[in-house]
Amino acid sequence: MTVRQNTEAGSYEALVGDQVVGVVVYEERGDRTVFTHTNVRPDFRGRGVAAKLVRAALDDVAAHGRTFTNYCGYITDFVARNPGYEDLVDGEHPGWLLPKARDSR
DSSP, rough: OEEEEEEETTTEEETTTOOOOEEEEEETTTEEEEEEEEEEOOTTTTTTTHHHHHHHHHHHHHHHTTTTEEEOHHHHHHHHHHHGGGGGGGSSOOOOOOOHHHHEE
């Protein structure tokens, strides 16, 4: 599986061969990325596709010195399990965070 950013579609795409099997959808607003949802084809669920997609998307946010706002339940859970990404959350526009993440700010 490979992950690519599709800037025209506003998504990060997981590919198996030439098939898109999952996406993380986003919008760019100034110097932050707003994640709206993650979706994986049913026949590829349970294989770690979403985790690889989200990790690649958040690593890309970090590599470009951006912050992110989150409105995706999967990303909320991912950040809770991988707290090293909490520093990337936009302080003024965090979106959805788990109570633990909110309390630590």
